[in-house]
Amino acid sequence: MKTPAQTAHATPFRVAVVGAGPSGCYAAQALRKGQPDIEIAVFDSLPTPFGLVRYGIAPDHQGAKAVSRQFERVFGQPGVEFVGNVSIGIDIGFESLLENFHAVVLATGLGADRQLDIDLDPDARVVGAGDLVRLLNSDPDARLRHRRAGLESLGAEVVILGTGNVAVDVARLLSKSDLDFIASDVDDDALRAVAPSPVRTIHILGRCQSHLAKWDASMVKELAQVVGVQVSVDGTPLLREPARSPRTTVNVRFQQVPTSIRRHDGRIRVTTHRTGDRDLVDHLDADTVITALGFDSSSAQLAQFAGLEASNVFRVGGPATGRLGNLAENRKLAADTAKGVLAFLRGQEPRHRPGLDGLRSRLPASTVSFQAWQRIDDAEIRRARPDRCRTKFTTRDGLLAAAAGSDALPPIPLATAGPPATQEK
Template sequence: MSRPLRVAVVGAGPAGIYAADILTNQHPEASVDVIERLPAPYGLVRYGVAPDHPRIKEIIKALRRALGKPGVRLIGNVDYGRDLKLEELRQFYDAVIFATGATEDRDLDVPGVDLPGSHGAADFVSWYTGHPDVPREWPLDAQQVAVIGAGNVALDVARMLAKPVAEQMTTEIPANVAAGLAANQATDIHVFARRGPASIKFSPMELRELSHSPSVDVHVTEEGFQVDDAGQAAIAASKGTRLVVDTLLKYLEAEPTGAPHRIHIHMCQAPVEITGDGRVEGLRTERTELQGDGTAKGTGEFIDWPVQAVYRAVGYRSTNLADIPFDDANGVVPNEGGRVLDLDGIQVPGVYVTGWVKRGPVGLIGHTKSDASETITHLLEDLDALPAPARPEPSAILEHLAAGGTQPFLWEDWERLDAHEISLGEAEGRERVKVVDREEMLRRSKA
């Protein structure tokens, strides 16, 4: 018989849930508690995917099966670093896996970045996905908007700003988001990429979806549509890159339909300053020129764009965790194959990472699964050396939380909240309507 194993996974997004699923599949005597700070599971799949992308959210069905299986227990509404510390977790678990992801915006180091009207894309995404810990209102009074970035988050932001709210009322957006989008004044959204079409990180499907709204025209600016030797090689090597370039070409050649909202994609434009007196009044970019090796160099030619809001979609970043080493330069927990290392490069016993906090915010769901598999393999290799917890019984952690005044959110609570959100959606002919307020989430989960 294999050794009984108690493991805590901190973070109930895909990375954490896959780690729990793989561990319980590979080690029948393992039991896993997935500890989540929100009163809802699924992480960025729930709070990072645009509401008009139901196909992407199909992954929730797989996550639900994994999180609801025997041997896996959800303990939500518990904030690591506040409600629990590492030394406390060690009392109850043989090992701890951190899967806290990357939820903050990466810095953009240009003058004017702190002006009112300059927004982090992650904050906007949290607002329109109904995250319980962000303000309920969002300023949407700008007619001309800049989005800085060349990834799918930039496309999501641009599409959410361009698409009329009437076209989004089949989705799960809550009432406050619908009201905010109804007041949106944006007519032109300008998306800026530093390099050319072969370097853009859009997925082909998301790029094609920009034109699915009859209220939105997509324009690609001919100037900056450069493909160098490295770009040609990327197109030849990757079907995805080829499809992105082909789609951009179609937008470049398309005739305007006269739609009331427009998304403009500008390539080889690097942001150098957000301008304005007291608030955002413009964005200054520098034209860049491809160097043949995939890099771009500034030309010294600058353009001022009269925009009233700027969204910075230049990537996500993980945040440091209490009592855990953190590589601030790279925004990850230092590790070797998921084994956490201290500042001297020595393995920290019984502590592991997986997902974006392990490798940085790159890759898709498939990468998350392979990440988790690698981490679990190394954890099981270390099994005999793991220090046994003093209080391994499953009830001990719940008793500890209750003694500290923390009300945990369990799987049966999620099932009640889930059913309530679905019922709200049914009343409006939608699949679901999210509950936004944290206290209401907790109240509905106990009803």
């Protein structure tokens, strides 16, 4: 008698992955490696795949973004489909996935920056680091892009709360000159709106002691090596030969616990106390506060899936851990999840599930396939501004027009916001 695994070719397993970010793509990759004939449909609410690889990794870190080439090879395989611009729970009900697939993997990520739980003036200018990075990466859904007041300059002096890699990313992006973004895919218009020139002073505040900071030492070294940037940690310059007349000064201070953020004399005052000593209070004034404290694991994005505990529903990445790890962590967790999915499937009696074919008639007309994504990709590379590797579309309409192969794509003017910042010698 044949086992379920032996009958896989006659009755292929069909798996839906909700989320085409790194965790979802790594999960699809691992599933195909473990069971080459498995059929996979990867859904995403955005018209583009790759999630935080495209919109979360800093735009000047193209080497890290190159992991998307691995994922492209997965989507290029027969039996693996990208289903973009489709929201599960809105366009397609979750129950429909359970009816049409043998298993479902939730890889939706975490979309919202973690909120501060301190005394916070509602009129104070506080920006989430994740929101800012997504804006500079041309995410069409970036919250800052859709502010009623429009994009505003962050000012000459900012405070960043948090000592992880995202905090360093933000400090680096805000302190670079135009020449430092050569070969990147930064959204020049957004960057020049929020930082018309490199920010003059950046304060990075962390609650922990310096040796407990969550950032990679290489990231801090990279920041310190940006021409025209001087970094000090608790008052001590990080490099032996600090920059002369630095364009941007980055002051890192540890053991600073924020207690309030209030408007003060037209600016923003951050009040902190020393870790372990509430009587040692300090005040720091700036134009904007940027929070880099991680992401919210209780967001509405995950709430719709909170009660789904069926045996054939699996979670990976943010929905599983409540945090966004780096690419290496995502890959390992996805591989472990894929093993669990395959063990579950192979332990079941083979049952017919139509997979994506059972849903095609219900998919929106604006659904984006992988082939349509490739048209977007080609169009963004063709329209690249000088010294940029691509210029992304910043609206869903632009993305969908490119996906359809439209000849009437929105024009891309040269970025203009005054003279570009010069590179110091």
